Amino acid sequence: MTPDLTTLQPLRPTLYRLAADGRSLDFLFAQCPQCRQLSFPANAPGCMHCGHAIDASAQVAKPGGGTLLEYVTLHVPMVPGLSAPSIAGDIRIAEQVVEEGVIGVADESLLAPGMALRAVAVPLPSGEHYGCHFVPADAQGAAA
Incomplete structure (x- = not known):
């Protein structure tokens, strides 16, 4: 059963919010009034x-x-709350904007590299928040 993510809060509310489909995420950018680029x-x-x-x-x-640039399997927990093994990658989320993210696939x-990814909400063990994982854009589900 898929949990109702609309009852949860984003773990990082300055970075993302739940999209209209109730599963995908929207990223939050600022548009510069000077150069009009997104930050x-x-x-x-x-x-x-x-x-x-x-x-x-x-x-x-x-x-x-975004676009997957590179990835690595982490065999030790690198940050609190990240289980091992996990896959992390560099993802171009906008022109000249590259961020690191957790990739929600099992293998x-x-x-x-070069494949399209989409950001999805993943319920966290606290039961109060959701986090962000990236999955292949053509995938309907995600491995947590």
């Missing part, structure tokens, strides 16, 4: 492209996802 996260103090202050900039929600043989 991530939306609460950054300055534009990552030109340095202009963006603290009062409009927040822009874009469908969460890295399902991955290839």
